[in-house]
Amino acid sequence: MRARDLAEDYPLVKLSDNALDVARLIAEQRRPGVVVVDDDRKPVTVLPASQVLRFSVPGYVQEDPSLARVYDEQGGADVCVRKLSDRSVGEVLPPKEKRYELPMVTGDATVLECAATMARLHTPLIVVADHDRIHGVVTASHLLEVILNASESPA
Amino acid sequence: MRARDLAEDYPLVKLSDNALDVARLIAEQRRPGVVVVDDDRKPVTVLPASQVLRFSVPGYVQEDPSLARVYDEQGGADVCVRKLSDRSVGEVLPPKEKRYELPMVTGDATVLECAATMARLHTPLIVVADHDRIHGVVTASHLLEVILNASESPA
Numbered sequence: 229m230r231a232r233d234l235a236e237d238y239p240l241v242k243l244s245d246n247a248l249d250v251a252r253l254i255a256e257q258r259r260p261g262v263v264v265v266d267d268d269r270k271p272v273t274v275l276p277a278s279q280v281l282r283f284s285v286p287g288y289v290q291e292d293p294s295l296a297r298v299y300d301e302q303g304g305a306d307v308c309v310r311k312l313s314d315r316s317v318g319e320v321l322p323p324k325e326k327r328y329e330l331p332m333v334t335g336d337a338t339v340l341e342c343a344a345t346m347a348r349l350h351t352p353l354i355v356v357a358d359h360d361r362i363h364g365v366v367t368a369s370h371l372l373e374v375i376l377n378a379s380e381s382p383a
Numbered sequence: 384m385r386a387r388d389l390a391e392d393y394p395l396v397k398l399s400d401n402a403l404d405v406a407r408l409i410a411e412q413r414r415p416g417v418v419v420v421d422d423d424r425k426p427v428t429v430l431p432a433s434q435v436l437r438f439s440v441p442g443y444v445q446e447d448p449s450l451a452r453v454y455d456e457q458g459g460a461d462v463c464v465r466k467l468s469d470r471s472v473g474e475v476l477p478p479k480e481k482r483y484e485l486p487m488v489t490g491d492a493t494v495l496e497c498a499a500t501m502a503r504l505h506t507p508l509i510v511v512a513d514h515d516r517i518h519g520v521v522t523a524s525h526l527l528e529v530i531l532n533a534s535e536s537p538a
Contacts, residue, residue: 229456251527251531254523254524254527255524255525255527255528255531256528258522258525258528259524260507260522260523261507276505276507276523277507277522277523277524277527278501278502278504278506278523280523280527281498281501281502281523281526281527282502282503284498284530285495285498285499285502289495289499290499290502290503291503293488293492293495293496293499293500293503294496296493296495296496296498296499297493297496299493299495301384301493301494301495302533302534302535304493304494304495304530304533305494305495305529305530305531305532305533305534306534306535307495308495308498308534309530309531309534333448337448338451338452338454338456338459339456339459339460340440340444340448340451340454340456340459340460340462340463341448341449341451341452343436343439343440343451343463344440344444344448344451345448346433346436347433347436347437347440347445348437348445348446349433350431350433350434350437351433352415352416352431352432367413367415367432368409368415368431368432368433368435369409369412369413369414369415369432370410370413371436372406372409372410372432372435372436373410373411373413374460375439375459375460375463375464376406376410376460376464378456378459378460379457379460379461379464380457380461
């Protein structure tokens with residue numbers, strides 16, 4: 229079994245997509261994040277859900293979360309939504325030097341190669357792509373399942 | 384709405400649990416990780432699925448993933464499973480100084496406080512607990528959903 233056989237569909241968003249729409253996508257599908265691609269569908273980075281929160285929560289509340297109590301529930305939510313509503317995904321990403329290295333393997337990578345790449349980069353998912361054609365994504369939990377099923381070690 | 388109302392059940396594992404059993408739990412439930420508690424059910428840290436892979440994949444394969452091809456599929460899987468089979472969760476965790484700071488809020492934390500804590504620690508989930516009684520876990524995507532629903536901003 230190779231990476232391309234394991235790859236599952238995963239939400240891809242463009243750098244130019246609206247950040248609030250992407251927040252809705254993450255919320256509705258309960259994803260930990262999305263893969264960001266450029267206009268040629270070339271993978272760029274991963275946008276974690278926590279980064280969307282980081283962008284939308286006012287800085288002084290992040291520094292001192294007790295300040296969050298100056299807002300009532302709707303007021304706090306409005307502040308967050310307004311910060312996202314006229315932004316693109318590209319604007320919500322961390323600066324380039326702070327972005328996650330995009331974990332990627334080619335379609336013919338073996339199960340153990342996928343595991344090694346994921347282990348080295350401490351990432352919960354890797355993108356499977358050949359020449360910028362994206363096959364999909366493999367998660368760490370899926371890979372563990374494949375490894376446990378493939379092994380005949382008594383355990 | 385407060386953190387305790389948002390908290391969802393999440394797999395808790397003990398430091399003394401068998402690492403291979405925990406790998407199976409992560410695989411079966413397709414979780415990105417589990418919360419680790421001590422014998423008094425006091426939360427200790429988060430064990431990400433990628434750390435289980437990191438522990439189980441031989442070091443020389445992590446350094447050079449192309450070496451993974453010296454194994455066939457079952458052989459590679461057997462190596463990984465054997466490394467986990469007689470280990471406890473405590474042995475699989477990174478050394479203390481490299482562990483994730485356990486992101487935690489009290490049951491009465493507001494939505495915006497949860498978001499601020501998650502944003503500050505770049506974490507996809509936070510543990511909700513009072514005096515070491517764990518209410519559950521809130522994920523970043525769930526929190527985005529609550530924020531988007533609470534806001535009346537036109538968007």
